[in-house]
Amino acid sequence: METNRVEAFSDGVLAIAITIMVLELKVPDTPDLHGLAEFLPTLLTYVLSFVYIGIYWTNHHHLMHLTQRIDGAALWANLNLLFWLSIVPFTTRWMDESSLAKLPVLVYGINLLAAAVSYTILQARLIRIQGAESRLARAIRNDAKGKWSMGLYVVGSAGAFLSPWVSVAAYVAVAAIWIVPDRRIERAVAAGDDGA
Amino acid sequence: METNRVEAFSDGVLAIAITIMVLELKVPDTPDLHGLAEFLPTLLTYVLSFVYIGIYWTNHHHLMHLTQRIDGAALWANLNLLFWLSIVPFTTRWMDESSLAKLPVLVYGINLLAAAVSYTILQARLIRIQGAESRLARAIRNDAKGKWSMGLYVVGSAGAFLSPWVSVAAYVAVAAIWIVPDRRIERAVAAGDDGA
Amino acid sequence: METNRVEAFSDGVLAIAITIMVLELKVPDTPDLHGLAEFLPTLLTYVLSFVYIGIYWTNHHHLMHLTQRIDGAALWANLNLLFWLSIVPFTTRWMDESSLAKLPVLVYGINLLAAAVSYTILQARLIRIQGAESRLARAIRNDAKGKWSMGLYVVGSAGAFLSPWVSVAAYVAVAAIWIVPDRRIERAVAAGDDGA
Amino acid sequence: METNRVEAFSDGVLAIAITIMVLELKVPDTPDLHGLAEFLPTLLTYVLSFVYIGIYWTNHHHLMHLTQRIDGAALWANLNLLFWLSIVPFTTRWMDESSLAKLPVLVYGINLLAAAVSYTILQARLIRIQGAESRLARAIRNDAKGKWSMGLYVVGSAGAFLSPWVSVAAYVAVAAIWIVPDRRIERAVAAGDDGA
Numbered sequence: 001m002e003t004n005r006v007e008a009f010s011d012g013v014l015a016i017a018i019t020i021m022v023l024e025l026k027v028p029d030t031p032d033l034h035g036l037a038e039f040l041p042t043l044l045t046y047v048l049s050f051v052y053i054g055i056y057w058t059n060h061h062h063l064m065h066l067t068q069r070i071d072g073a074a075l076w077a078n079l080n081l082l083f084w085l086s087i088v089p090f091t092t093r094w095m096d097e098s099s100l101a102k103l104p105v106l107v108y109g110i111n112l113l114a115a116a117v118s119y120t121i122l123q124a125r126l127i128r129i130q131g132a133e134s135r136l137a138r139a140i141r142n143d144a145k146g147k148w149s150m151g152l153y154v155v156g157s158a159g160a161f162l163s164p165w166v167s168v169a170a171y172v173a174v175a176a177i178w179i180v181p182d183r184r185i186e187r188a189v190a191a192g193d194d195g196a
Numbered sequence: 197m198e199t200n201r202v203e204a205f206s207d208g209v210l211a212i213a214i215t216i217m218v219l220e221l222k223v224p225d226t227p228d229l230h231g232l233a234e235f236l237p238t239l240l241t242y243v244l245s246f247v248y249i250g251i252y253w254t255n256h257h258h259l260m261h262l263t264q265r266i267d268g269a270a271l272w273a274n275l276n277l278l279f280w281l282s283i284v285p286f287t288t289r290w291m292d293e294s295s296l297a298k299l300p301v302l303v304y305g306i307n308l309l310a311a312a313v314s315y316t317i318l319q320a321r322l323i324r325i326q327g328a329e330s331r332l333a334r335a336i337r338n339d340a341k342g343k344w345s346m347g348l349y350v351v352g353s354a355g356a357f358l359s360p361w362v363s364v365a366a367y368v369a370v371a372a373i374w375i376v377p378d379r380r381i382e383r384a385v386a387a388g389d390d391g392a
Numbered sequence: 393m394e395t396n397r398v399e400a401f402s403d404g405v406l407a408i409a410i411t412i413m414v415l416e417l418k419v420p421d422t423p424d425l426h427g428l429a430e431f432l433p434t435l436l437t438y439v440l441s442f443v444y445i446g447i448y449w450t451n452h453h454h455l456m457h458l459t460q461r462i463d464g465a466a467l468w469a470n471l472n473l474l475f476w477l478s479i480v481p482f483t484t485r486w487m488d489e490s491s492l493a494k495l496p497v498l499v500y501g502i503n504l505l506a507a508a509v510s511y512t513i514l515q516a517r518l519i520r521i522q523g524a525e526s527r528l529a530r531a532i533r534n535d536a537k538g539k540w541s542m543g544l545y546v547v548g549s550a551g552a553f554l555s556p557w558v559s560v561a562a563y564v565a566v567a568a569i570w571i572v573p574d575r576r577i578e579r580a581v582a583a584g585d586d587g588a
Numbered sequence: 589m590e591t592n593r594v595e596a597f598s599d600g601v602l603a604i605a606i607t608i609m610v611l612e613l614k615v616p617d618t619p620d621l622h623g624l625a626e627f628l629p630t631l632l633t634y635v636l637s638f639v640y641i642g643i644y645w646t647n648h649h650h651l652m653h654l655t656q657r658i659d660g661a662a663l664w665a666n667l668n669l670l671f672w673l674s675i676v677p678f679t680t681r682w683m684d685e686s687s688l689a690k691l692p693v694l695v696y697g698i699n700l701l702a703a704a705v706s707y708t709i710l711q712a713r714l715i716r717i718q719g720a721e722s723r724l725a726r727a728i729r730n731d732a733k734g735k736w737s738m739g740l741y742v743v744g745s746a747g748a749f750l751s752p753w754v755s756v757a758a759y760v761a762v763a764a765i766w767i768v769p770d771r772r773i774e775r776a777v778a779a780g781d782d783g784a
């Protein structure tokens with residue numbers, strides 16, 4: 001089974017998830033600087049979620065690039081990841097509309113954690129299909145970033161009981177870690193492309 | 197006529213159908229556990245419909261993989277299937293907003309039944325185009341799962357007159373049957389890929 | 393310049409236009425047969441617009457299949473067509489919410505007419521680029537269906553001043569004409585595929 | 589790393605951004621000419637934003653056509669461009685709902701300016717990757733249109749303090765400049781296609 005249609009479908013879901021969030025942005029109550037100031041937190045949560053989905057798309061892109069074969073289980077692992085990413089617009093909205101109340105901030109963290117775990121499951125399944133000596137397996141020997149992210153999500157989710165800003169700081173930190181695309185895979189891709 | 201653009205368009209429609217449902221999720225009234233508890237049934241109907249569309253996407257993926265040629269009638273059989281899947285977000289919402297009232301639960305079942313019948317029509321047309329000796333025809337000799345599903349949809353729809361939970365149980369059972377992707381086709385694909 | 397990305401973008405816009413209409417379907421006021429009966433006209437306008445966009449997708453698919461080369465003017469002719477199709481959900485909604493009032497029914501007809509004219513312009517441009525001896529040019533020698541459609545749209549739009557049902561009848565008639573895919577092109581495609 | 593999936597994802601985001609704006613169009617209050625007249629400015633802002641996103645899609649199409657290789661930085665430059673384009677529906681809506689108030693008109697101009705700057709950054713990165721002697725580099729020797737656009741956006745944004753019509757005139761002027769697709773690239777493409 002080839003990966004191109006999985007990529008196309010994933011691209012579709014991610015493109016929609018990243019774009020429809022804008023539909024939910026309510027325009028400021030007043031067309032002045034005061035209205036704009038009140039709108040800023042909403043915009044920033046939107047930017048954060050945009051960046052998150054952008055990160056997943058980038059990593060998914062790299063991951064699939066090193067994948068030649070998939071199977072039915074991998075399709076469902078991918079759908080599972082898409083599920084958690086598809087509800088990011090919803091948890092973002094809840095967090096935002098509640099003005100960073102404790103529970104929605106916690107739920108947002110759990111959503112991101114579930115997405116990270118789902119990504120790890122998908123990655124593990126793909127490595128298993130490609131084999132231990134595949135380029136993919138060699139590229140992901142040590143998934144330090146993935147582990148850091150999951151740790152930070154737990155910290156961020158738990159931090160909601162202290163202050164939402166602890167959570168936001170943790171979530172922003174994860175985005176910062178990942179915004180540099182996965183050089184390990186990129187190197188492997190480059191090496192493979194040169195070698196091919 | 198090739199299948200790639202049919203796949204791309206179908207991927208687009210299914211990606212949107214699976215994703216826009218989240219736009220319709222209203223955030224809980226209060227940002228606390230009580231609000232979250234009230235929200236749970238909504239989330240579960242969302243999950244159920246996500247899984248259904250995921251199942252159709254997976255099976256459509258397998259079906260098209262074994263299809264080399266299509267014609268105008270197949271295009272319309274495909275559009276017919278996409279129509280029924282595209283209104284799943286609507287019937288889901290109605291069922292959910294009515295708190296599982298009799299008629300919306302019945303309508304949801306009819307929607308799923310219509311999608312299943314449409315899929316069978318598309319499949320029959322594609323088999324006819326590929327020929328009785330094609331890999332597709334051999335892979336779908338006996339469509340037991342398809343028949344079970346349709347039976348369960350009828351049970352589920354009728355069950356709405358007894359209790360919505362009978363219906364929900366039937367609908368969940370169909371999802372459970374299908375969540376294992378179509379091994380018959382998968383085997384045929386694998387065999388074909390090996391043989392090619 | 394190749395056509396594949398034009399197809400992908402057009403597929404995206406059409407997939408969205410055909411799918412988002414469902415977002416605008418308001419659930420019936422009451423979860424009973426009375427509510428369902430009141431909802432029927434809304435469902436039927438939805439079906440009609442779904443069929444229209446399906447027709448355009450099918451014909452666009454056939455048209456692009458016979459097209460090897462495009463240019464900047466063709467890109468804009470295509471965007472022009474997509475514009476008119478992208479506002480079909482809006483004119484559909486207006487017609488429906490006004491309960492088939494005169495002006496919205498007229499505007500719906502003008503929308504469909506503009507889409508038909510845009511399609512004709514795109515087709516003419518593509519024929520010009522491919523050349524008078526191309527398979528595309530030979531397949532579209534005489535565009536009887538296109539001319540009938542435009543005539544019926546004018547009748548339907550004007551008919552809004554008599555009764556909305558005249559308009560609806562004319563719009564349904566056009567859909568009926570086209571629901572049979574363009575056999576001329578299909579024959580040419582088949583001939584080309586055989587000859588190739 | 590190849591460009592096809594970047595194109596697919598960008599097509600998805602742009603197709604959604606260009607299409608969902610219609611979801612936000614509120615139907616006229618009354619189904620008569622008065623209602624239609626009141627609706628006209630809304631329609632015109634919609635058309636303007638549709639044309640803008642169409643322009644970006646067209647130019648992106650040309651740009652990617654001359655691009656053979658991308659890297660992680662280019663992926664993020666592309667996501668940055670998509671971000672600014674994805675919020676065009678939002679700034680359009682704000683400008684429209686405020687009846688062209690000063691601040692929203694200014695913000696719309698800043699949005700377009702940010703998109704133009706992002707496009708320039710993406711283009712610069714792609715030229716750097718392809719090399720100074722690449723077809724892309726030679727095609728974009730002198731980016732007069734890009735510079736004119738940015739100047740006009742600044743004029744338009746600043747003009748909001750005088751009159752929204754100054755802004756609108758500037759924004760329409762930029763669209764007019766670009767609606768003619770980038771002949772420089774088109775010529776290079778044609779030359780390359782002929783030479784290939």
